[in-house]
Amino acid sequence: MSDIALGPTARPTPAPASDEPTIETRELRKEFGRIVALAGLTMTVPRGEVFGFLGPNGAGKTTAVKLLLGLSRPSAGEGRLLGAPLGDVATRRRVGYLPELFRYQGWMTAREVLGLHCELARLPRGDWDREVRGALDLVGLAERSDDRTGTFSKGMQQRLGLGVAFLGRPELVVLDEPTSALDPVGRQDVRRIIGSLRDRGVTVFLNSHLLTEVERICDRVAIVDHGRVVAQLAMADLQREQGTSVRVTGIDGLAEKVAARYGTARVEGEWLNVDAIAEAEVPALVRDLVEQGGAIHAVVPVRHSLEERFMTLLGVDGADGVDGADAAKDPDAEPASTGRQATP
Amino acid sequence: MSSLESIAIVARLTLREAFRRRLLWALAGLTTLIIVLTWWGFSRIAEVSPVTGPVEMLGVSQVLVMLAFMFSFVLVMTAVFAASPAIGPEIESGLLLAILARPIRRSEVLLGRWLGLAVVLVGYAIVAGYLEVGAVGLTTGYLPTDPAMAPLYLAGEALVLLTLALVFSTRIASVAAGAIAVVAYGLAWMAGIVGGVGEAFNSEVLRGAGIVARLILPSDVLWRGAAGALTPTQDVLRGGGVASPALYKFSPFSGTEPDAVWLGWCLFWIVGVLAIGIVLLRRREV
Numbered sequence: 001m002s003d004i005a006l007g008p009t010a011r012p013t014p015a016p017a018s019d020e021p022t023i024e025t026r027e028l029r030k031e032f033g034r035i036v037a038l039a040g041l042t043m044t045v046p047r048g049e050v051f052g053f054l055g056p057n058g059a060g061k062t063t064a065v066k067l068l069l070g071l072s073r074p075s076a077g078e079g080r081l082l083g084a085p086l087g088d089v090a091t092r093r094r095v096g097y098l099p100e101l102f103r104y105q106g107w108m109t110a111r112e113v114l115g116l117h118c119e120l121a122r123l124p125r126g127d128w129d130r131e132v133r134g135a136l137d138l139v140g141l142a143e144r145s146d147d148r149t150g151t152f153s154k155g156m157q158q159r160l161g162l163g164v165a166f167l168g169r170p171e172l173v174v175l176d177e178p179t180s181a182l183d184p185v186g187r188q189d190v191r192r193i194i195g196s197l198r199d200r201g202v203t204v205f206l207n208s209h210l211l212t213e214v215e216r217i218c219d220r221v222a223i224v225d226h227g228r229v230v231a232q233l234a235m236a237d238l239q240r241e242q243g244t245s246v247r248v249t250g251i252d253g254l255a256e257k258v259a260a261r262y263g264t265a266r267v268e269g270e271w272l273n274v275d276a277i278a279e280a281e282v283p284a285l286v287r288d289l290v291e292q293g294g295a296i297h298a299v300v301p302v303r304h305s306l307e308e309r310f311m312t313l314l315g316v317d318g319a320d321g322v323d324g325a326d327a328a329k330d331p332d333a334e335p336a337s338t339g340r341q342a343t344p
Numbered sequence: 345m346s347s348l349e350s351i352a353i354v355a356r357l358t359l360r361e362a363f364r365r366r367l368l369w370a371l372a373g374l375t376t377l378i379i380v381l382t383w384w385g386f387s388r389i390a391e392v393s394p395v396t397g398p399v400e401m402l403g404v405s406q407v408l409v410m411l412a413f414m415f416s417f418v419l420v421m422t423a424v425f426a427a428s429p430a431i432g433p434e435i436e437s438g439l440l441l442a443i444l445a446r447p448i449r450r451s452e453v454l455l456g457r458w459l460g461l462a463v464v465l466v467g468y469a470i471v472a473g474y475l476e477v478g479a480v481g482l483t484t485g486y487l488p489t490d491p492a493m494a495p496l497y498l499a500g501e502a503l504v505l506l507t508l509a510l511v512f513s514t515r516i517a518s519v520a521a522g523a524i525a526v527v528a529y530g531l532a533w534m535a536g537i538v539g540g541v542g543e544a545f546n547s548e549v550l551r552g553a554g555i556v557a558r559l560i561l562p563s564d565v566l567w568r569g570a571a572g573a574l575t576p577t578q579d580v581l582r583g584g585g586v587a588s589p590a591l592y593k594f595s596p597f598s599g600t601e602p603d604a605v606w607l608g609w610c611l612f613w614i615v616g617v618l619a620i621g622i623v624l625l626r627r628r629e630v
Binding site: 032066069070071072089090091092093095097099101102103104105107108116117119120121122161164 | 353357361364365437438439441442443444445446447448449629630
């Protein structure tokens with residue numbers, strides 16, 4: 001894929017007309033017969049942010065995306081997209097969408113598929129050529145632009161889908177598992193493209209199972225389970241939520257009591273783990289432990305990963321059985337960020 | 345975006361697909377072959393036995409009606425097999441998801457699909473129908489009762505089946521949608537024969553059954569219209585020894601052109617069934 005600046009929407013995206021959130025839902029509910037797919041989705045997606053939407057299989061993520069885009073009607077509740085009620089047809093002109101199940105007319109060339117979507121999105125005819133060329137360059141399909149999409153690999157089809165989603169300077173781009181068929185290079189490209197969209201003030205709604213990916217590119221995440229948002233947090237806050245592990249001996253039974261003044265403490269062998277402790281209070285904690293007769297062997301700062309937070313919120317001890325823990329499947333994944341085992 | 349523009353976009357897409365997938369080429373090639381064979385065959389008939397008297401005219405008319413029935417069958421099958429995978433399978437495969445996320449209504453997608461396929465079918469019926477009638481007329485001199493209307497009735501019959509299969513495709517898998525539409529077409533054709541028997545033998549029950557079947561699926565109304573338009577004039581029938589034209593017309597390969605009421609019903613039926621299809625598609629989860 002080419003440099004971001006060469007994208008189809010290299011012109012600056014017009015500034016949003018208002019400070020109204022891009023997406024706002026209240027108790028959005030969807031039932032399929034007796035099955036409740038979405039129990040009551042309440043969330044707010046601010047403008048210009050990259051918003052991660054996470055949850056295990058069956059949590060209602062794809063249902064929520066379809067409700068937001070007006071592809072499905074809610075059974076109850078309400079919501080607004082770019083200031084308009086959900087389902088408003090005209091608003092879709094301002095939205096780009098890559099479906100999880102991406103497929104395009106196999107008898108058309110990539111160029112023709114993009115041209116069709118220019119037409120469907122009602123872009124001015126004079127802009128079509130530039131938009132199509134820009135999208136092809138952006139997703140790295142310029143050399144295959146005149147090949148029928150029926151001959152494309154799954155990864156190439158997903159790249160085409162990304163190009164389709166980015167056509168016409170959308171104010172909101174909804175990406176449902178945008179890297180599921182891409183190789184590591186493609187994933188990196190997608191991350192870069194999403195970053196460039198954010199720089200231009202475009203809101204990106206990212207539905208992904210890959211927590212490491214989400215952690216790298218999102219400004220904010222919502223974690224959904226059993227059809228409800230169980231947490232919505234800014235990644236900056238998550239990064240600030242540090243803990244400290246202290247390897248201390250000589251004060252059996254007292255360490256936990258001392259540490260409780262600074263945060264949530266628990267002892268595992270010689271390690272005293274203190275969560276939610278302010279960084280500035282760590283020296284005071286160490287001093288108190290020493291004053292109580294403790295011998296300090298190591299002090300290790302601990303950063304909580306999104307995956308840990310995800311598991312905690314879902315009440316899951318391990319990664320098994322939870323899609324959100326698919327970092328293990330992510331070839332791009334970094335080592336676990338928790339640093340307790342690190343050598344001081 | 346206006347509805348008409350949206351419908352036109354989908355109709356153009358459908359036409360391009362028909363062209364690209366060689367549906368139009370296949371129809372054009374087969375039609376050319378049939379016209380050439382018709383020309384050759386009727387020329388041989390005219391050489392062996394000049395078509396001058398009413399008996400010969402009657403014979404030629406029967407061959408022409410059988411040819412029309414073949415065209416009717418091709419049109420109906422093309423309508424069913426093109427329409428039955430046009431909506432549902434595209435939703436299931438994800439093909440329509442990206443389109444429906446654009447500023448376009450589901451009703452516009454359905455009507456655009458219908459319009460695109462209708463242009464293919466009506467175009468084919470008109471071109472092939474007039475060429476066929478023209479070939480027979482030029483080689484034999486036979487002029488049916490209403491040669492101008494016959495291809496239009498065939499086109500109308502194809503539109504009825506197109507509408508039925510397309511509406512089925514909003515909810516049913518393509519194979520099932522196509523099979524049900526074909527069976528319905530066959531039943532309507534048989535019911536037309538039953539109704540014709542009722543007419544010929546003055547049976548109220550059979551006549552009523554035929555009328556009810558035609559109300560439910562009016563394809564046979566239009567087929568009988570095409571057959572009636574291609575049958576000989578009353579003078580030819582009498583001269584050919586047909587004592588009772590009413591009895592003659594109960595045959596499934598003859599008929600009577602529909603009056604304005606039946607034509608109005610056909611139009612109303614198509615519009616009504618499309619409206620049902622729009623409701624079904626709107627309520628469908630994608």
